[in-house]
Amino acid sequence: MRKLFIILFIIGTCKSSFGQELNCQVQVISSQIAGTDKRVFESMQTAIFEFINTRKWTNETFKIEERIDCSILINITDKIGTDEFRGTLQIQARRPVYKTSYNTALLNFNDNDITFKYLESQPLEFVENTYTSNLTSILGFYAYYLIGLDYDSYSLNGGTPYLQKALAVVNNSQSSGYQGWKAFDSNKNRYWLVNNMLDATFVSLRECMYNFHRKGLDVMYDNKENGRTAILQSLQDLKNVHQVKPLSFSLQVFFIAKADEIVNIFCGGFSDEKVKISTLLNEIDPTNSNKYTKIQTCQ
Numbered sequence: 001m002r003k004l005f006i007i008l009f010i011i012g013t014c015k016s017s018f019g020q021e022l023n024c025q026v027q028v029i030s031s032q033i034a035g036t037d038k039r040v041f042e043s044m045q046t047a048i049f050e051f052i053n054t055r056k057w058t059n060e061t062f063k064i065e066e067r068i069d070c071s072i073l074i075n076i077t078d079k080i081g082t083d084e085f086r087g088t089l090q091i092q093a094r095r096p097v098y099k100t101s102y103n104t105a106l107l108n109f110n111d112n113d114i115t116f117k118y119l120e121s122q123p124l125e126f127v128e129n130t131y132t133s134n135l136t137s138i139l140g141f142y143a144y145y146l147i148g149l150d151y152d153s154y155s156l157n158g159g160t161p162y163l164q165k166a167l168a169v170v171n172n173s174q175s176s177g178y179q180g181w182k183a184f185d186s187n188k189n190r191y192w193l194v195n196n197m198l199d200a201t202f203v204s205l206r207e208c209m210y211n212f213h214r215k216g217l218d219v220m221y222d223n224k225e226n227g228r229t230a231i232l233q234s235l236q237d238l239k240n241v242h243q244v245k246p247l248s249f250s251l252q253v254f255f256i257a258k259a260d261e262i263v264n265i266f267c268g269g270f271s272d273e274k275v276k277i278s279t280l281l282n283e284i285d286p287t288n289s290n291k292y293t294k295i296q297t298c299q
Helices: 002-009 039-054 134-152 160-172 190-197 200-219 224-236 239-244 249-267 271-284 286-296
Strands: 022-029 068-079 084-096 103-117
Touching: 022 039, 022 134, 039 068, 039 134, 068 134, 084 134, 103 134, 103 249, 134 160, 134 190, 134 200, 160 190, 190 200, 190 249, 200 224, 200 239, 200 249, 224 249, 224 271, 239 249, 239 271, 249 271, 249 286, 271 286
Parallel strands: 022 068
Antiparallel strands: 068 084, 084 103
């Protein structure tokens, strides 16, 4: 389904070259680190960029214009050894909306506890189903996770194979000694990010990912009312998750990416839609209630 959509989306273009799955912008910030040759971080940025963008993550063939747009920002906050660093990672992903130039956010997540070793000029190695290093495990995890989200937005549960690969990275990293891979490390880490997506409790969240994007956003160019109706229904389905896991981490992750977009969508809605969506969102996502108050007054 994803491939069919992309083919329709880019019809009329013709390119003979083929690329990998991800089109990822990478930035490494090291302003908090003093006394270290900045070339190390420039080399790190280049190595991560090449690792993410040149590796084949799936068995699919992607044309250059089909690649998944994403970005990674790594902020190095501490140098804790000769070749070991601690910091944070922000990762974002987008996908195009059918018949438009608009890109909708799939993920905007901050991983606030990453520690890894990096030796300049040493190649980054990643072997599927084997732990080799924390840096490549983190990057591999997020590569698979983004691909899984992207596929989920085009076909119902279409991202399962890639979410399972992300889960395998988590499982292989359990004995690494680094934070972020285990359930008890935190309630907002890589472990919970992918485990929740594959848990039956969150089946409505994955259905929402599909219905929100494919049945909602992708039809709005041709029929705004039908698109909004589908998006409203997809969000109403999230009550199933909220009732079992109120204020869950995964719902928070979803709304961090989607809250502003939802406001913009329903600013153009009918008055009864505005009442329904405002009531719903204030119940299942009270953290962003200040944003949702705008729905009632905007045009």
